[in-house]
Amino acid sequence: MSLPHTPDVTIELAESNRRRAQDLWDREYEDAPTIPSSLRAAPAHALVELMRACEFPAARALDLGCGNGRNSLFLASLGIQVTALDFCPKAIALTRRRVEEAGLSGSVEVVNQDLLDGIPGGDETYDLVMDAYSLCHFTRDEDQRRVMSEVARVLKPGGYFIKIHVDSSDAYYLERLHTRTSYGHISFDPANGLKKMHCSLSTYTEQVAPKFTLVKAVNIVFPDDVRGKVYDRSIFACLMQNVKEVI
Ligand SMILES: C[S@@+](CC[C@H](N)C(=O)[O-])C[C@H]1O[C@@H](n2cnc3c(N)ncnc32)[C@H](O)[C@@H]1O
Known part of the structure; x- marks a missing residue:
């Protein structure tokens, strides 16, 4: 028996999940932020260190x-042409404003996606593709598999991936443990949903x-x-290389 309405229901559910997630992030950037990086102007410390330690083009x-x-x-500011991507309207507006104020509109393209x-x-x-806490x-x-295969797709062979992540021994998120998983755990923070x-x-x-070195x-x-x-x-930061087609 066919279920003609199933695809529409799936799309509606995906749309309502997306809007709910965007609302949560809008609130994070609009009201009192609960994540320290939300209003921080300085770049992630680990990113600065990795860029300094590895002088790669x-x-x-x-x-x-x-x-x-x-x-x-x-x-x-290092002379790199950057695409800044986010799906949260408030984050996009903040980034656009800061890029303009810094006079870097010619160097940073802001994409709502x-x-x-x-x-x-x-x-x-x-x-270079970077993921700081996103x-x-x-x-x-x-979803992890899908986005990581997209990262591998858009990276040049030999290109770099920087990952900055709150790891599984972080005491704040251990106190907010929601579900244990094969790789570690999922936390839920009631302060921001x-x-x-x-x-x-x-x-x-x-x-x-596993595709990266x-x-x-x-x-x-x-x-x-x-x-x-x-x-x-407790966080970890790593520089990885997309070497699959270089060898
Ligand atoms: C914790 S913030 C980190 C922001 C930034 N990378 C930093 O280090 O300051 C996570 C960001 O990921 C964005 N994000 C979450 N889910 C997303 C999605 N499905 N598509 C695009 N952006 C997403 C959020 O809107 C938020 O701005």
């Missing part, structure tokens, strides 16, 4: 889930990004006061 870069644009602006619909652009477009919000295995996936660096490189990695552990309570925070 990058002419074109893609910033996945650019937020307020802080990392895109940093990459543009849901990564669940893929990455716009042709194959082998970018020398893809962790894809908590379904199939957002879920995040957490794993260790080794699990990430072996299970989530690890070049350099750092683990950063630091005490941090979150709304009046001190937690042992």
Whole structure:
């Protein structure tokens, strides 16, 4: 028996999930932010360190889930042509404003796109793709796989992928553990209604990004006061290379 209405129902559900996720992010950028990076102007510390330590040539870069644009602006300040991508209207507006204020409109293209619909652009477009705390919000295995295969598609052979991630030993998110998974766990933060996936660096490189080769990695552990309570925070950052077709 055919079910003629099933595709429409699936599309409607996907649309309502997308709007709900965009609303949560809009609130994060509009009201009191619960994620420290949401209003931070400085680029991610780990990104600055990785770019300093590895002097690799990058002419074109893609910033996945650019937020307020802080990392895109940093990459543009190094002379890199950047595509800053996000699906949250408030984040897009913040990034556009900051790019204009910095006089970098010629270096940063701001793109409003849901990564669940893929990455716009042709194959082998970018020398560098970066993800600072964004893809962790894809908590379904199939969504991670889909977006990682898009990352591999748009990266040039030999291109680089930078990943910055709150790992599975982070005390703040362990206190908010929602579901254990094969790679680590998913947290849920009632302060902003957002879920995040957490794993260790080794699990990430072996299970989530097996198509990439690890070049350099750092683990950063630091005490941090979150709304009046001190937690042992833990993140990893890594530089990986898309070597599949170079060999
Ligand atoms: C924690 S913020 C990180 C922002 C930025 N990378 C930084 O380090 O400041 C995560 C960002 O990912 C974006 N994001 C989440 N899901 C997305 C999706 N499906 N498509 C595009 N962007 C998404 C959110 O709107 C948000 O701006």
